[in-house]
Amino acid sequence: TFRILHGSRDLALSLVDTVQNLGFIEDTLGVIGQPQTVRDLPGAPRLIAYAGAVSFRDVHFGYGRDSEAIKGLSLEIPAGQKIGIVGPSGAGKSTFVHLLQRLYDVQEGQILIDGQAIETTAQDSLREALAVVPQEITLFHRTIMENIRFGRPDATDEEVFSAARAAHCDGFIRRLGEGYDSLVGERGIKLSGGQRQRIGIARAFLKTAPIIILDEATSALDTEAEMEIQRAVVTVMSNRTVIAVAHRLSTLASFDRIIVINEGRIIEDGSVSELRTKGGMFDRMWRLQAEGLSVDEAV
Numbered sequence: 001t002f003r004i005l006h007g008s009r010d011l012a013l014s015l016v017d018t019v020q021n022l023g024f025i026e027d028t029l030g031v032i033g034q035p036q037t038v039r040d041l042p043g044a045p046r047l048i049a050y051a052g053a054v055s056f057r058d059v060h061f062g063y064g065r066d067s068e069a070i071k072g073l074s075l076e077i078p079a080g081q082k083i084g085i086v087g088p089s090g091a092g093k094s095t096f097v098h099l100l101q102r103l104y105d106v107q108e109g110q111i112l113i114d115g116q117a118i119e120t121t122a123q124d125s126l127r128e129a130l131a132v133v134p135q136e137i138t139l140f141h142r143t144i145m146e147n148i149r150f151g152r153p154d155a156t157d158e159e160v161f162s163a164a165r166a167a168h169c170d171g172f173i174r175r176l177g178e179g180y181d182s183l184v185g186e187r188g189i190k191l192s193g194g195q196r197q198r199i200g201i202a203r204a205f206l207k208t209a210p211i212i213i214l215d216e217a218t219s220a221l222d223t224e225a226e227m228e229i230q231r232a233v234v235t236v237m238s239n240r241t242v243i244a245v246a247h248r249l250s251t252l253a254s255f256d257r258i259i260v261i262n263e264g265r266i267i268e269d270g271s272v273s274e275l276r277t278k279g280g281m282f283d284r285m286w287r288l289q290a291e292g293l294s295v296d297e298a299v
């Protein structure tokens with residue numbers, strides 16, 4: 001009887017875990033809110049992302065019938081480039097990264113990764129090519145070690161440590177009571193927004209996908225957390241393509257290129273210094289933010 005009871009208790013616990021982990025899994029795979037309209041064609045070939053080059057070719061997309069959120073956007077991102085996407089609220093930044101994840105199919109135009117149209121390749125192979133660091137990192141009620149390892153379940157302990165070091169979270173993890181064995185998540189140790197983001201970056205690093213999508217949190221982080229995250233991103237990205245939706249422009253200083261999106265179109269494209277010299281929307285946004293004002297006033 002004990003064995004049976006024990007067994008059913010384990011089953012109940014694992015069910016609780018499963019339910020708790022669902023949100024986490026969705027989050028990690030970047031499939032939150034994924035509409036059912038995106039389907040693979042029978043026999044869809046696998047995407048082979050060997051370098052991480054991204055092309056948008058005259059892409060049009062609208063959520064409803066009335067107006068388009070992306071209006072004929074073309075962009076070539078060479079493999080390994082670090083590109084920041086900025087623009088006022090509602091400009092189309094999230095839509096842009098959602099289309100790259102194929103949460104929706106485009107209505108016109110094409111999106112390619114290493115020359116292969118994502119619309120015609122198998123969705124699971126696209127998910128393997130992308131590591132997504134969402135705005136809100138979900139931690140599940142497991143150890144820190146397991147939480148990071150979710151990026152790549154077969155990673156060794158040494159690989160987890162190395163990802164954590166690259167993401168600048170090894171230090172604070174070792175200072176927690178039980179280090180990497182500390183339990184986090186709902187009933188575990190509470191971590192700050194900056195610490196959670198760095199765990200998300202470590203996961204993405206471990207995943208070894210050629211393209212990293214960073215959706216920067218809008219909520220204010222303290223300056224130290226911001227600097228740590230910036231350093232983490234610089235280390236992690238060395239040989240990957242990084243596409244970052246940025247709300248804090250100061251975090252873009254080390255990026256190769258910035259594109260400014262407004263009303264579904266690219267209105268500026270260049271390095272931070274080029275765009276600042278140009279005196280357009282990016283420069284206005286930069287100056288507003290330096291004064292602690294909202295970038296939306298730059299429109």
Ligand code: ATP
Nearest residue numbers: 063064068069087088089090091092093094095096
């Ligand atoms: P923010 O900085 O505020 O996050 P954003 O630049 O990411 O803004 P998007 O979220 O891409 O902007 O929105 C682009 C346009 O599409 C906006 O007009 C927005 O209202 C609309 N939109 C976004 N998501 C949806 C949706 N799920 N259904 C309908 N319209 C949407």
